[in-house]
Amino acid sequence: MGFELRELMVESGGRRRLGPLNFELAGRELVGVVGPNGSGKTTLLRVLYGYLTPTSGQVTLDHDPLATMAPKEFSIRVGACPQEAEPSLDFSVEQALALATGGDLTRARMCAEKIDFLGLENLWGRRLSQLSGGEKQRVRLARAFFPDPDWLILDEPANHLDLATGWALMECLRSHPGSSGGGVVVALHDLAFAVRFCHRLLVLRGGELVAWDEPAKALSEEVLDHVFGLRGRVTSQGELSRLEIEGVSDR
């Protein structure tokens, strides 16, 4: 059950961006996708939320191939927050949120106020163009939560957020990963965040899977050195792991 990737490959412009990948995401956990810049994090997430069709291989969700699923049904099962620049046509905060509720502004407000750590009630009546980067990110995140999807796929969700909101978000995702049999997948560039909150990490380099394990095992000293160019280690105390970085690798 959950997401299954078989011999997945994505090529564009004659270059391989991703793959071959083979793995399963069973759900009920917060999975972090990590890797250096250009390692294919966003590409992998785009494949998972169906925006990018793989060049070869297959992706299924609960045994249904993504390619054959109806857009509406898919958007109810999988909520996603891409990293996308804001459009130049201007929306009010409520209108932007209501895109996910079929135009219903009242329901949009109600749903948004339930996600208390995003603090959206302070933004009512404002326009997207007047918001800061972090405030826009809150609006975009809220939309992904709206239909209460099984799966959440978030690309750099803590981007632009202040630290407290970022922590609150990650704590929420860690404690309720996938309410009804789904799970949460986040791409993160911040390894300290990934180690602190994720149940398991998917480490990518050049589009290939390097490690797929609990943070302490996935980010071995060797992986930190070879993939990320960092000297450091992950230490564990009970359920919590922490990343300690000493410096940049010598090479």
Added chain:
Amino acid sequence: MGLALVCGSGEILWKDLLPGAELDAPSRALFWQLRFPRVLTAAAVGGALAVVGAVLQTMLRNPLADPFLIGVSSASATGTVLALAAGISQGRFALSAMAALGTLIFLDSVAYRQHRFSDHHLLVAGVALTYLFSALTGLVIALSDPQTTRGLMFWLMGGFSDHEPWGTWLSMATLLVCTALLMRRGRELDILAAGDETAHVLGVRPHQLRRTLFLLCSLMVGIAVATAGGIGFVGVLVPHIARLYCGINHQALLLLSAVGGATLTVAADTLARTAMAPQEIPVGLITALLGAPFFLLQLQRGRAL
């Protein structure tokens, strides 16, 4: 609209049009055979151009997009001129709509690279196409005989002085049917305005939606241009103002654009046939004289193009 029906080079007064009033035969003929269809045609063409402008602005996420800007109207003009020069004037609607559709399909293939939509590519290609088709239109006009040339030139400047009854009905029917179909996709257009990837995760497939929009838009532009020639700026001006009132709500926006476009064009046409009566000014010149300064003012205020 009422005013437009009354004004004109033959005297027909308000009271003559009221129910129960008797109109003498020549006046009645003038009204029903010339003026009424003319006003109806102007309304249909103006409404269609404004609706297409509104849709293109959303599709390209560019508040100043318009069928003339991306070469679609120019392609229609070439199609129409070809049909007229070849003496198959009835076929010009089909040829014009096909030229518009071909252009939009080509632009679609230019704009989509590796499944990603690039409005930058589309705009640049559109400008190049505008030049190409203007040149082709000029070539057709230059090669046709002098008598035809004068007619083609006047048609090109845009106007409603020359109309056939079935052209009126065709353009009105196209406006009503296509606008209704577009309004049914209003919610999806709202979502498309937020960006392709966002639209995708909200359950709208941007590529498929664009295909449908292209089809409906090319039909509307094709028939509008074949009917009335080059009537510019209605497509930018009207949706732009309509947006001030209805924001991103596309159902309201399309309806308001249709009504606004119709009103503006009928007004411009009335001005065209009364300002220097009995001499007629091409309507396209009037809309350009009104629209271009507005367009430039927007640019000067720093609006994104």
